[in-house]
Amino acid sequence: MSTIYDIDSGGQLPALETTDLSVFYGDTHAVKNVSFSIPARQVVALIGPSGCGKSSLLRCFNRMNDLVSTARISGDVTFRGESLYAPEVDPVEVRRRIGMVFQKPNPFPKSIYDNVAFGPRINGFEGELDTLVEESLRQSALWDEVNDRLGDSAYALSGGQQQRLCIARTLAVKPQIVLMDEPASALDPIATQRIEELIYELKKEYTIVIVTHNMQQAARVSDYTAFLYMGDLIEYGPTEAIFTNPREDQTEAYITGRFG
Amino acid sequence: MTSPSRLSGDAAGARGVRRRRTGVLFKWLCGSATMVGVVALAVLLVDVAVDGLPRIEPGFFTAFASRLPEQAGIKAALAGSLWILALTALISFPVSVAAAIYLEEYAARNWVTRIIQTNIANLAGIPSIVYGILGLALFVRALGLDRSVISGALTLSLLVMPVIIIAAQEAIRAVPSTLREAAYGLGATRWQVVSTQVLPMAMPGILTGTILALSRAVGETAPLIMVGAVGFIAFTPSGPTDRFTVLPLQIYSWISRPQVEFHALAAAGIVVLLGVLLTLNAVAIVLRNRYQTRI
Numbered sequence: 219m220s221t222i223y224d225i226d227s228g229g230q231l232p233a234l235e236t237t238d239l240s241v242f243y244g245d246t247h248a249v250k251n252v253s254f255s256i257p258a259r260q261v262v263a264l265i266g267p268s269g270c271g272k273s274s275l276l277r278c279f280n281r282m283n284d285l286v287s288t289a290r291i292s293g294d295v296t297f298r299g300e301s302l303y304a305p306e307v308d309p310v311e312v313r314r315r316i317g318m319v320f321q322k323p324n325p326f327p328k329s330i331y332d333n334v335a336f337g338p339r340i341n342g343f344e345g346e347l348d349t350l351v352e353e354s355l356r357q358s359a360l361w362d363e364v365n366d367r368l369g370d371s372a373y374a375l376s377g378g379q380q381q382r383l384c385i386a387r388t389l390a391v392k393p394q395i396v397l398m399d400e401p402a403s404a405l406d407p408i409a410t411q412r413i414e415e416l417i418y419e420l421k422k423e424y425t426i427v428i429v430t431h432n433m434q435q436a437a438r439v440s441d442y443t444a445f446l447y448m449g450d451l452i453e454y455g456p457t458e459a460i461f462t463n464p465r466e467d468q469t470e471a472y473i474t475g476r477f478g
Numbered sequence: 479m480t481s482p483s484r485l486s487g488d489a490a491g492a493r494g495v496r497r498r499r500t501g502v503l504f505k506w507l508c509g510s511a512t513m514v515g516v517v518a519l520a521v522l523l524v525d526v527a528v529d530g531l532p533r534i535e536p537g538f539f540t541a542f543a544s545r546l547p548e549q550a551g552i553k554a555a556l557a558g559s560l561w562i563l564a565l566t567a568l569i570s571f572p573v574s575v576a577a578a579i580y581l582e583e584y585a586a587r588n589w590v591t592r593i594i595q596t597n598i599a600n601l602a603g604i605p606s607i608v609y610g611i612l613g614l615a616l617f618v619r620a621l622g623l624d625r626s627v628i629s630g631a632l633t634l635s636l637l638v639m640p641v642i643i644i645a646a647q648e649a650i651r652a653v654p655s656t657l658r659e660a661a662y663g664l665g666a667t668r669w670q671v672v673s674t675q676v677l678p679m680a681m682p683g684i685l686t687g688t689i690l691a692l693s694r695a696v697g698e699t700a701p702l703i704m705v706g707a708v709g710f711i712a713f714t715p716s717g718p719t720d721r722f723t724v725l726p727l728q729i730y731s732w733i734s735r736p737q738v739e740f741h742a743l744a745a746a747g748i749v750v751l752l753g754v755l756l757t758l759n760a761v762a763i764v765l766r767n768r769y770q771t772r773i
Contacts, residue, residue, distance in 0.1 A: 280663065282659070282662070282663065285658075285659070285662060287586065287587050310665055310666070310667050311665070313662060313663055313664070313665045314664075314665030317663065317664070318659075318663040320656065320659060320660065320663070322656060324654075324656035324657060324659070324660045325660075326657060326660065326661075326675065327657075327679065336661070336664060336674070337664035337665065340661075340664065340665070340666050340667075340670045340674065341664075341665055384660070387660075387664065388663070388664065391664055391665060
C-alpha cells in the first residue's frame with residue numbers, strides 16, 4: 219500500500235523523476251520499484267528507519283552506486299527529462315551537475331581555499347578562481363568566519379564549519395541539484411541549526427534532496443517528504459500533509475515515534 | 479600483627495604462592511627470549527666494529543680490491559651496490575606502484591584478481607636464488623644483457639617488486655574512502671581521484687615500504703652471483719652495461735681468504751654495508767614521522 223500525491227511542478231519538467239527504480243546489492247533488494255518526482259527548487263526530505271533504502275535511493279541520483287561493485291540498478295531516473303542511466307551518459311558529468319554532501323564532514327587534507335577550489339580546478343574552470351571561492355564560501359555562510367585564514371588546513375575548523383566547507387566545495391562546481399546524506403547527523407544542535415538555515419537559503423537557487431532520520435528536521439526544512447520503509451516508498455507528498463495527516467498507517471506509526 | 483585478611487593470599491596457601499611464581503617465571507622467560515636477538519646483535523656489532531673500524535679510513539673508500547690486504551679497498555663494491563640500488567629503485571618503484579594502483583583502484587573484485595593477488599603474496603616468499611636463476615636465463619642469456627649492472631638490477635627488481643606492491647596496496651587501502659567519495663562527488667574522474675587524493679595521501683607509506691624492500695635488496699648476494707657479479711674487480715661501473723660487484727659479495731670474498739688481515743677488511747666492509755642499511759632505514763623512519771605529524 220502506498221500513497222503518492224500528484225506534485226504540481228508548475229508546468230516545468232521535474233528536477234528528478236524515478237520510474238520503477240530498484241537497487242540491489244548482491245541478493246539484497248534495497249530499493250523496490252520506486253516511482254516519484256522531485257520538483258525544481260524545492261527541498262525534498264527522504265525519511266525512514268535505518269536500512270529503509272533512503273541513502274541507496276539518494277545515491278542513485280548522482281550515480282554514486284556505480285562505485286559499489288555489488289550494486290545493480292533497474293528502472294530509470296531522469297534529470298529534467300534526460301535519463302541518467304542511458305548508455306551514453308558519463309557518470310562523471312552527472313556528478314558535476316548533481317552534487318553531494320556526505321554524512322560526516324569529509325574535507326580534503328588541504329587548505330580551506332584549496333578545498334573549495336578543488337572541484338573547479340579538476341573541471342577545467344577558466345575564470346577568477348578567487349571570486350568563485352569567495353562566492354561559494356559566502357553562499358555556505360562560512361566566509362565571515364574564514365576569510366582571514368583561507369590558507370589554513372581545513373582540519374583546523376570545527377565539525378560544523380567543516381560541513382559548511384563541504385557544502386561550499388559542492389556549490390563551487392555549480393551543480394543544479396544538491397544531494398545531502400544526513401548532513402547534520404554528526405553535528406551539535408547549533409551547527410545543525412546553521413545547516414538548516416543554509417538549506418532554506420540554498421533552495422532559492424538549487425533543488426535539494428536531503429536524507430535525514432531526524433523527523434523534526436524533515437518537518438522544518440523540507441517542502442515535500444518521502445517516507446520509505448524496507449525499500450518501499452510508502453508515502454510521498456507535501457511535508458505538511460505527511461506530518462499532520464498521514465494517509466498510511468506505517469507513516470503515522472513512524473512519525474509519531476511508535477517505531478524506527 | 480593484624481589478623482590475616484582475605485586479600486593476603488593465605489587462604490589459597492601454597493597453591494597461591496606457586497601460582498605467583500609461575501607468573502614471574504613466565505615473565506622472565508619471555509623477557510630473555512626478547513634479549514636473545516638484542517644481545518646477539520650487540521655482540522655482532524661490537525665484534526665487527528672492533529675488527530673493522532681501524533680499517534675505515536679515506537683510503538679504504540678510494541682503493542679497489544687487491545691481493546695485498548694493506549692496499550685493498552671497497553671502492554668497486556660500494557659503487558656497484560649504489561648503482562644496483564639506484565637502478566633497482568628506478569625500475570621497481572614505478573612498476574610496483576602502478577600495479578598496486580591497478581589492483582586497488584581499477585581491478586574488478588573477481589577470481590582473476592584474487593589469483594593475481596595470491597600469486598604476488600607467494601612471489602614475495604620465493605627464495606632469492608630462484609630469482610637469480612630466472613635473471614640468468616632471462617636477462618643475461620635470453621635478452622643478451624650479459625653479466626652487467628642492468629641484469630643485476632632487473633633481477634633484484636623482480637625480487638623486491640612483490641614486497642613493494644603489497645606495501646603500496648596497504649598504503650592505498652589506508653586512504654579513507656570518504657575522501658575518494660568526496661572527490662568523485664565533485665565530478666572527478668578515476669584518474670583525478672587517484673592522482674589528486676589517493677597517491678599524495680598514500681605516498682609516504684609507499685616510500686617507506688619501497689625503502690625497506692630496497693634495503694633487503696642491498697644485502698642480497700645469491701641472485702647476483704647467479705647473474706655474474708664477481709668478487710674481484712678493479713674498476714667502478716661507468717654505465718648500466720658494465721660488469722660489477724656488490725658489498726656482500728666483496729665481504730664474502732675477503733672472509734673466505736686464509737689471511738687474518740683480510741678478515742679485518744671484511745669487518746670493515748660489514749661496517750660500510752650496515753652504514754648503507756641504517757641510512758636507508760633512517761630515511762624510512764623520517765618519512766613515516768613526517769607523514770604522522772602532517773595528519
